[in-house]
Amino acid sequence: MSENNKIGTYKFVAEPFHVDFTGRLTMGVLGNHLLNCAGFHATERGFGIATLNEDNYTWVLSRLAVELDEMPYQYEDFSIRTWVENVYRLFTDRNFAIIDKDGKKIGYARSVWAMISLNTRKPADLLALHGGSIVDYVCDEPCPIEKPSRIKVTSTEPASSLNAKYSDIDINGHVNSIRYIEHILDLFPIELYKESRIRRFEMAYVAESYYGDELTFYKDYVGNGTYDIEVRKNGGEAVCRSKVIFVEK
Amino acid sequence: MSENNKIGTYKFVAEPFHVDFTGRLTMGVLGNHLLNCAGFHATERGFGIATLNEDNYTWVLSRLAVELDEMPYQYEDFSIRTWVENVYRLFTDRNFAIIDKDGKKIGYARSVWAMISLNTRKPADLLALHGGSIVDYVCDEPCPIEKPSRIKVTSTEPASSLNAKYSDIDINGHVNSIRYIEHILDLFPIELYKESRIRRFEMAYVAESYYGDELTFYKDYVGNGTYDIEVRKNGGEAVCRSKVIFVEK
Incomplete structure (x- = not known):
């Protein structure tokens, strides 16, 4: 398969x-x-949620990291390219490039996904799924941003x-x-968004929360425009963690 | 101009x-x-915001009423058709039809817009704008739902x-x-959305609110699944009013 067939490109407007x-x-x-593009790309290649649901499996997003030089401006066209970087037994790495109206790459994103059985809620073996055909789409397109980091909040x-x-x-x-x-x-005051912009945004999805759950947000400022955030539900369990890095405009 | 040229049709997926x-x-x-379709339709016909901004005018949404038999389901295609029903000196009525994946009309919407000068914030004379050419797009396509009503909240x-x-x-x-x-x-508990669905939704936009404003929501139940809502800012002025009519599924 040509490398080009492995990459999906999708158009948007702001x-x-x-x-x-x-x-x-x-x-x-x-x-x-980004998540829609992941869905389009997987569906077009036969490993989307609709196909998986027949077998009672679904994709679960575990990590997302986005890093950008700039964001598209109102009414501007932009596009997103996505491809599979790695497939492991329990996880797959999917990357993205964000491309502005003039075709310039303005950012990248990395995501990590697992597949779970809707019956048992347990993770599935990706290398066994559909005879392991997902590995045919692994592609060595570069994604020059760091992988999602480990986030720890002390507040x-x-x-x-x-x-x-x-x-x-x-x-x-x-x-x-x-x-x-x-x-x-x-969580951030509008003044921060006036002077600076988000350079990098990370999410780690840890557990599910439900209607009526009390979500409490804890935020550490760790210097250099970087904030670590943890969301906990009902006074206990962490449901997700995030890192937000602001840079001056 | 043929009636067909006066109507814009735009495709979406849920x-x-x-x-x-x-x-x-x-x-x-x-x-x-709906608001995007209004923008696409106006832009394609030369009276969109980008053209108006050159003259320092912009469109302001005053009223919106939506009435539906059903909503598109996840991953379903649907489309929205929009046209101008009336042009008055200070307001124009724009209507919409919502069409499901099989081409069946599942709902309609009505909206009322004014145009204001960005310099003076005063309303503009629509019949004078671009030599009154907006009236060329007035179209007698039917929109069989009631006009937005007057909403009064007593709570x-x-x-x-x-x-x-x-x-x-x-x-x-x-x-x-x-x-x-x-x-x-x-404002409504999830149980209400389990047993019923929104049959009709109205918004009247009255005044602007800004970052940091305290928005307080007042809700009257007026019987027959109908709720009237008023949003006030900073303990005083109303910023918008809404009517939500639920019907059993």
Whole structure:
């Protein structure tokens, strides 16, 4: 298979209600587009959720890291390219490039996925799935950003707290992956977004949360524009962790 | 001009993070698509925001009413048709039809827009704009739903309250029109969405609110599955009003 067939390319435009007060696409919307592209790419190659559901398996996002030089501006066209970097027994690495209206690469993203059985909730062996055909799509396209890091939060003083509401919940009954990103972005004052922009954003999805769960946000400032965040549910278990790196504009 | 040229048709798919826990598209996402279609349609005909901005005018959404038999389900294709019903001196009525994957009309929407000068914030005379050419697009396509009604809320006990955050704010520095819809949907317990669905949703945008504003939500139940909602800012002025009509599934 040619390397080109292994990469999917998808086109978007920065819609008015998908940009923030600076006119740039929000990280939540970009995250949504990245996950959709992952779905399109997998579906077109026969290992998408619809095919897997027949066998009662589904994809679960474990890690996401996005690093950007800039974000598309309102009404600008942009595109996202995605490909599979690695397939292990229990995880696969999927990468992305974000390309601006002029064809310039403005950022990259890395993601890590597992597949679970909907019956047992246990992880599936990716190398056994469909006769291991997913490995045919492994591609050596470069993705020059660091892998998702290990995030550890020490703060014991909550930065904020909310109860998961109707709009937070997805078709699986869980708080949706994109809503966590939006709630985390809302931890920062608008002044920070005036002077700086997000250079790198990481999410580690650890456990599920549900309608009515109290989500409490803990935030450490670790210097150099870098914040580590942990979201815990109902006073206990961590549901996700995030690292947000701001740089001056 | 043929009636067909006056109507714009735009295609969508119900994306995974755009559906709620029942697998149906959310009203907030549908609202976003409707407003985008309004923008596409106006732009293609020379009276979009980009053209107007040259003259320092912009469109302002005043009213929106949506009425639906059903919502598209996850991964389903659907389309939206939009046309101009009336042009008055200070307002124009734009209608929409929502069409499911099989070409069946599953709902309609009505919207009312004004145009304001960005310099004076005063409304512009639509009949004078571009030599009144907008009236050439007036179209008598039927839209068999009621016009937006007058909403009056009497409750003095807040249903909930929040401060406008980063993710709420649009490129104009205001809380964005779609976020109000999402916050209003979050006033209702998930149990209500299990037994019933939204048959009709209305918004009247009254005033602007800004980052940090305290938004307080007042909700009257007026019988027959109908709720009237008013959002006030900083303990005073109303910023928008909404009517939500639920029917049993």
